Amino acid sequence: MLQLHIPFCHGAVIGIASVKSQRVRKSTYFGDDGCGSCLDCPVCGHHLSTRMVSSTPSGSTSSPVPPTNKGVSASSSTGEESPSQSATAKRVYYLACSVCHWNSREASLPDQNVAKGGWPTLENLDAKTIESNIEHYSALVYLEKAERLDPHRRALKKPRSYYFLSERYHASAASARLRAGLPPLSVPSPRSGSDPIPQPSRKFEATDDLPRLLPKLLTEHLVLDRVTGISERHACPELQAELPQDLHPIHRHLSVKRSLRCRSCEHNVCRPEHLAMAIKFKIQNAAYYHIPEVRLGHLPVRTEEDEWDVLLIFINHSKHEMKIQIQDLNEWDPEEKVKEFQKGKGSEKAEDGLHVLSVPLVLEPRRKFEMMADVSTLGLPSGDIIVDPLDEAADIGSSSFSSPLDPSSAQFPVIVWRSENKVAVGLRAKGKISMDASAKMGFLLQYDCLNKLSDSTHSPGSKVDTSQQPVPVQIPIFVHLGHIY
Amino acid sequence: MTTVKIAPGAVVYSKCDLQGDITIGSHTIVHPGARIIAKGGPIVIGDCNIIEERVTILNEERGEGQHVMTIGSNNVFEVDAHIEAMKIGDYNVIEPKAHLGYGIELTNGCIISAMNRLTGKETLPEKTVVYGSSGARRLHTEKFTSQALQLDFLRKMFPNYHTILRPNKKPESAPSAKSESLASPAVL
Ligand SMILES: [Zn+2]
Ligand SMILES: [Zn+2]
Ligand SMILES: [Zn+2]
Numbered sequence: 001m002l003q004l005h006i007p008f009c010h011g012a013v014i015g016i017a018s019v020k021s022q023r024v025r026k027s028t029y030f031g032d033d034g035c036g037s038c039l040d041c042p043v044c045g046h047h048l049s050t051r052m053v054s055s056t057p058s059g060s061t062s063s064p065v066p067p068t069n070k071g072v073s074a075s076s077s078t079g080e081e082s083p084s085q086s087a088t089a090k091r092v093y094y095l096a097c098s099v100c101h102w103n104s105r106e107a108s109l110p111d112q113n114v115a116k117g118g119w120p121t122l123e124n125l126d127a128k129t130i131e132s133n134i135e136h137y138s139a140l141v142y143l144e145k146a147e148r149l150d151p152h153r154r155a156l157k158k159p160r161s162y163y164f165l166s167e168r169y170h171a172s173a174a175s176a177r178l179r180a181g182l183p184p185l186s187v188p189s190p191r192s193g194s195d196p197i198p199q200p201s202r203k204f205e206a207t208d209d210l211p212r213l214l215p216k217l218l219t220e221h222l223v224l225d226r227v228t229g230i231s232e233r234h235a236c237p238e239l240q241a242e243l244p245q246d247l248h249p250i251h252r253h254l255s256v257k258r259s260l261r262c263r264s265c266e267h268n269v270c271r272p273e274h275l276a277m278a279i280k281f282k283i284q285n286a287a288y289y290h291i292p293e294v295r296l297g298h299l300p301v302r303t304e305e306d307e308w309d310v311l312l313i314f315i316n317h318s319k320h321e322m323k324i325q326i327q328d329l330n331e332w333d334p335e336e337k338v339k340e341f342q343k344g345k346g347s348e349k350a351e352d353g354l355h356v357l358s359v360p361l362v363l364e365p366r367r368k369f370e371m372m373a374d375v376s377t378l379g380l381p382s383g384d385i386i387v388d389p390l391d392e393a394a395d396i397g398s399s400s401f402s403s404p405l406d407p408s409s410a411q412f413p414v415i416v417w418r419s420e421n422k423v424a425v426g427l428r429a430k431g432k433i434s435m436d437a438s439a440k441m442g443f444l445l446q447y448d449c450l451n452k453l454s455d456s457t458h459s460p461g462s463k464v465d466t467s468q469q470p471v472p473v474q475i476p477i478f479v480h481l482g483h484i485y
Numbered sequence: 486m487t488t489v490k491i492a493p494g495a496v497v498y499s500k501c502d503l504q505g506d507i508t509i510g511s512h513t514i515v516h517p518g519a520r521i522i523a524k525g526g527p528i529v530i531g532d533c534n535i536i537e538e539r540v541t542i543l544n545e546e547r548g549e550g551q552h553v554m555t556i557g558s559n560n561v562f563e564v565d566a567h568i569e570a571m572k573i574g575d576y577n578v579i580e581p582k583a584h585l586g587y588g589i590e591l592t593n594g595c596i597i598s599a600m601n602r603l604t605g606k607e608t609l610p611e612k613t614v615v616y617g618s619s620g621a622r623r624l625h626t627e628k629f630t631s632q633a634l635q636l637d638f639l640r641k642m643f644p645n646y647h648t649i650l651r652p653n654k655k656p657e658s659a660p661s662a663k664s665e666s667l668a669s670p671a672v673l
Pocket of ligand 3: 262263264265266267
């Protein structure tokens with residue numbers, strides 16, 4: 001499996017429909033890990049939005065357009081021109097943070113004539129030195145990894161090992177430049193004698209000569225508003241402005257998305273999708289309202305030798321009451337279930353969408369083996385657990401979050417608490433786990449699925465028929481409990 | 486006893502929970518579901534404020550006589566804000582679900598971000614921003630902004646959808662002794 005790490009920017013991806021333009025935006029990196037088009041607030045790290053004001057031809061800027069009364073909605077990058085301005089008024093733009101209300105005028109950055117880009121960037125005087133040092137050390141790291149991981153490949157002098165590694169360990173812009181500068185066949189190899197490692201223009205050296213503490217720090221009264229905080233300084237480690245007026249917008253750091261690709265046929269096995277148009281996203285989005293969500297409540301707590309308490313939270317996102325059952329994994333027999341269901345409803349029409357929903361995943365024997373659980377699950381409840389439907393108004397209403405367990409509402413001793421559309425179920429995992437293995441616990445979740453898609457297709461006059469009948473659906477669920485020992 | 490004095494131009498939803506001696510200044514808009522409760526003394530609200538849904542403005546009984554709670558002008562209290570601060574200046578924005586305790590005093594142009602909770606005894610300097618999940622603070626440099634457009638819009642739209650209380654206070658702001666308060670919601 002080939003892993004690809006693709007850096008991308010959340011800000012630039014949002015609102016871009018086609019994958020192609022996404023790729024174009026993606027390629028405009030700023031430096032090693034900054035987006036060229038997005039800027040973040042130097043004070044709080046929130047996304048900076050562009051505000052527009054009208055300035056008179058004389059150059060003096062008028063008062064900024066009053067933001068809307070909602071701080072949240074001000075994040076849109078448009079403003080309104082005040083009607084009193086004459087037609088000759090020029091539009092200028094400045095940056096503002098809607099969270100902490102920092103704006104680019106505080107940094108005495110000049111207002112811009114264009115809405116996007118053009119903001120001056122502070123040059124770090126040592127940027128070149130740092131960059132060459134990073135190149136030097138990343139080359140060393142590649143060399144080391146090549147030696148440690150791939151002795152055979154190196155012995156065969158296959159040129160692709162270098163590419164393989166750089167793809168695997170996040171090819172940054174620096175390493176990409178490094179890679180491009182190398183002839184394709186020169187695999188870093190200590191035996192080859194040649195030294196492809198770029199040398200830094202100026203090496204870093206440790207020094208004992210530290211600047212002394214300024215005496216004014218001890219003698220002058222400290223006004224917190226006139227100095228920058230540690231988080232503000234660390235947000236931009238290479239510049240570390242000491243005064244608030246020296247704070248500069250930060251180029252948004254890129255995130256990395258990981259995709260898996262088959263080595264032989266280049267088929268994308270796992271591709272992260274950020275687009276609302278993507279089929280995968282649509283399926284997940286639709287499923288969200290039909291399938292109970294399962295969350296691990298807290299880290300497993302060891303109670304006895306080889307036993308752990310596991311808290312699972314089941315969340316019902318549908319607008320119907322949901323009955324769930326937690327069963328032993330051994331009871332899972334998908335083919336049996338299908339037969340049983342078809343026998344029961346054999347006389348009915350097959351084009352009903354329900355049949356599709358009721359067919360569980362049939363796995364090949366090989367994959368079934370992979371899905372074995374490491375630890376057995378104890379304390380399975382014997383009956384139905386009822387999860388209340390999602391009540392959207394409850395969120396706004398009385399704050400009844402995490403209500404303590406009311407003994408009368410507990411159907412089983414396994415229910416630890418329930419609140420709104422959530423039920424926390426305590427289970428117990430038992431089994432032997434080695435120190436460095438991640439425990440996997442498995443159980444069968446059966447829930448009643450009500451097909452709401454067919455609700456809308458039925459004409460109002462027709463009788464309530466089988467589509468209103470909940471269909472039991474079984475899903476094997478495996479929970480990674482992490483490194484417990 | 487409930488005495489609500491509403492200045493001309495103010496728009497107050499008729500079924501708001503108003504208790505005690507309350508004065509609402511002109512052009513102030515009180516949304517449905519807002520609660521203004523003056524138990525420990527009168528509440529005086531200035532002009533051009535926006536008090537949104539589920540906002541609670543509470544002058545709690547604290548023994549030892551009556552204390553007046555004063556709120557200036559051009560403030561915005563957003564959804565579900567909880568105010569017990571006895572003195573609030575002008576041009577402040579209290580964002581949703583923010584909480585201002587009894588001992589807090591706001592000067593002018595302060596912005597309290599959503600969910601932030603201020604308690605204890607403190608006077609916030611002008612243009613303080615309390616932001617983020619940990620209540621970080623800084624001073625902003627933006628100008629005082631009034632909500633004129635929003636107020637205009639609400640004043641026009643509000644009577645189309647809600648019944649409102651009729652202004653009962655003379656423009657000269659003569660203290661009217663009339664105790665008819667929730668008596669006559671304007672029929673539209
Ligand atoms: Zn970006
Ligand atoms: Zn900010
Ligand atoms: Zn393949």
